[in-house]
Amino acid sequence: MTASGSGSNPHAPDGANPAAATAHAAGPPAPGPERQADWSALRRLLPYLWQYRWRVAAALAFMVAAKLATVSVPLLLRELVDTLAPPGGPNRLGLPEAGVALVVLPLGLLLAYGALRFCTALFTELRELVFAKATEGATRAIALQVFGHLHELSLRFHLQRQTGGLTRDIERGVRGVQSLISYLLYSIVPTILEVTLVLLLLGLKFDLWFVWITLAALVLYVFFTVRVTQWRMELRRHMNEAESLSQSRAIDSLLNYETVKYFGNEAYEAQRYDQALEGLRHARLRTQSTLSLLNAGQQLIIAVALVAMLWRATEGLLAGRMTLGDLVMINAFMIQLYIPLNFLGVLYREIRQGLIDLERLFELLDSQREIADRPDAVELRLARAPEIRFEDVHFGYEPEREILRGLSFTIPAGQTVAVVGPSGAGKSTLARLLFRFYEVGQPGRAAADGTPAAGGRISLDGQDLRSFTQASLRRAIGIVPQDTVLFNDSIEYNIRYGRPDAGPEAARQAAQAAHIHDFITALPQGYQTRVGERGLKLSGGEKQRVAIARTLLKDPPILIFDEATSALDSANERAIQAELRSVARNKTTLVIAHRLSTVVDAHQILVLDQGRIVERGRHAELLAAGGRYAQMWALQHNGAGASNPADPHPPPHEPGDEHGHQMA
Known part of the structure; x- marks a missing residue:
């Protein structure tokens, strides 16, 4: 595959701007449909996980067990602290400090505390171990589906795409799948469960002030995080576009290394790449500054809530309503909540970014195939070389530009037909239509009643190409491209x-x-x-x-030679031409050529000009007619060895003719 950024392609639609197309496709959606698109992306992700539903259930069970163990740790810590500070006051037994600890502190509490700590880590690791197969399986399935779909898209799509930007979209989308699955099931759901359990414990054991303070902090924290992150997502989109642009320019320039060297444009390419990098640098700086603002605001909310909770607990301790263990427990709860809450901002940003990347991946999946098999399409099975017929074929890459204008000709079964003519006459388009990279007709062109305009048809042994599956059709055709x-x-x-x-x-x-x-x-x-x-x-x-x-x-039974020997030297060309003639025997062959000496043995030669056949016949007949073909023959050989224009055998090649395209 080749990138389309630098260097023109004669078959690309006029006015196609790949960079603009990519930027438009990756542009931010309108605020209204944005959340709807997020839910749509999540809904489309669920079927990939459904086949691993038992693993999902097991992972959720381990997650609940891990959170129950996590919440139990502060409760046990409270018992330890209260046991260490008995109501009777300081040591009245006259034992050394270590001895008092052994007497007062139950060994079971210490063992239970260690066991809970271990269980928290154990259940967490078991959750990840069980769910790893589901995550990797879903990622693999989506990546494979996108890869297959990209190969099913039309040649028009691939001529307009930019390789660097497209690969970045796929890479970010696959990474987004992993992020969403990981963060939603490993972080968001466990955090919500832990917060719920902590609020229940605070409400049942103490007064409701602790619940209201915690809830207020959570609501304010989530509100602040969501608002600031939504603002930052626009900046993140611009950064992604700048990153894709820099990546595309770098890959495009490196793929066209020789062209850059030919024209000495290393400095120009470096300047273009530096412009893209400067845009990326500016976008990253803005993203980082807003990230610092977000983190500072989150820390402020958490600090205020923590101070309020400890002040309320201290007041209860002094009033005798609470013990020292209660104070330690509340502090431990807040610290445990603080860690996931602090990470919640990062999670929200990553989930939002993952949704955007996943949305872009699904947009690629939603890209409509311009060429699709009919529901009743059948497998093409050929017992021999078929007859190929072009019947009043019209075609254009754009509605405003018609390439083929009512083309009709037949390639009899087992014979060779050559097509010659100036560049842009539509010769290579014939091969693309045979492969069904495009359909006959012109995109967007419709008849007066709104139905698609007729573009003729191409048939194999009397059957329309469109009645066969594309895969079976392409298996039957072989091509040597220019x-x-x-x-x-x-x-x-x-x-x-x-x-x-x-x-x-x-x-x-x-x-x-x-x-x-x-x-x-x-x-x-x-x-x-x-x-x-x-x-x-x-x-x-x-x-x-x-x-x-x-x-x-x-x-294959059908062969297409599109300037198949244009890059060969004369000696190799003659040897290979003889081999190709032998291979083409009893095969239906279309030869596209600029150099007329390579087609003199064709059963029929078509002279194409501006999408129309202006002459047809065998080599000797066309020379004898003295028309366009004879003029082209004379121009290519400059009279050397061509004093007898009816001589069917070509003169020796001139030096330098090995690269073809000698036609004026």
Whole structure:
């Protein structure tokens, strides 16, 4: 896959702005639907956890047990303190201090205190251990679903996306799933349970002032945290957008390393990246300053509440209504509540951020597939090479720009048809329509009655392409593209990608047919040599031969050669052309070419110009006609060896012709 940030793509819709599209998609929702979107995201997350419902129930049981043990610790501490300070006053037994402790302090209380401390940690760890499988399973399921859905989206979506921003959205979304599951079940629910238990104990054992002080502190704390965090979330969104922008610019620049070097634009790329980093720095500084404000406000609320509680407890102690153990217990309760409450602000921020990230992930899942299988689509099963027919095909990437204008032609079963013409005539679009990367017609174009405008049809053996499943259709087609992009893996992996279940020997046979076996075996690591990002460690001709080997290994009944030898030198091209002609025998083949010498043996040649067929026939017939094809032939060969225009055999290639695109 290639990024679309720098460098134009002739097949991208006009006026497409990937950065704007990404920013718009990641922009903040309106305040009204925001909470509704949060609940929607949580509802959509629940089915992924439902399959682990027994683990969820067990984890909740361990969580309740851990909180009961936690709340019991201050109660036991109260008993210990009161036992150490008996009503009779100081030591009246005349025993040493250690002896008094052993006599007065029941050993059972100490053991119980230690046991409760241990149980708190034990139940907490058991909860996490039991629920870990549910968390990781749900995360894996969502990530896999998003990954699969992205592969199902149309080529139009991937031409408009930015790789860096998209991968960041997926990464943050998956991390958001883990955060939501972890924080909601590990922190929010236990904290609510602990607060409820503490309020009940305070209300039952002491006067209601303790309950009101605690409730007031909680309400004020939550209100302050929510309001400030909601304000901060807007800043956080801007920071995420700035982070995605900087990431996209860095990845895009590195992917286009050679282009940057060709034009000496290292300083320009650094300046663009620095602009993105400066925006990110400013956004992070604002986020950090508001975080400091939030933390300071939270600490103030907690401190005031703690002072009020201890003042009330001290007053009760002096009045004789409470014991020293009660004072210690209340202080312990407040300290225990203080820790999760202090963390509650962080939890709320992380949960809100997780919801935003999860929402973005579900937005990717909700992205509509432009090309979808019909409900009654059937598997394409071919016993032989089929006939392909284009019938009055109209197509445009945008409503305002028509690429193909009523195109009609037939590729008979087992024959080769070549399409030639100037750049932008719509040649490569034919391959994309055959693969159903796009549907015939134009997006947004509708007839007068509002129904979609007819765009013709493409058929295989008389059946519309749309009646077959996309997967089975693409299994039946092999392509050698002009711009070959390889996976950052070994050469053998890239060749076997044409048929992953093929063995190493089959890959070597395909490499021999593509005349790249000798080159590979001469490498230090042979077939295990890694090709680098997008295959950049290989030359253009080497990449193209790997692509040819990959397609030969796939061995489909339909072949598409889109400038399949444009990056090869003349000697290799002649050898591979002979191999391709042999492979294409008895297969239905579409050849897209600029260099006319590569299509002289085609059963039929179509000359395409501005989306229309202006000439058609065999090589000798078109030369004899003296039309556009003959003019193109003469221009490409400058009269060298072409004194007899009816000669079907091409003259020798001129030096430099190995890169193709010699047409004026």
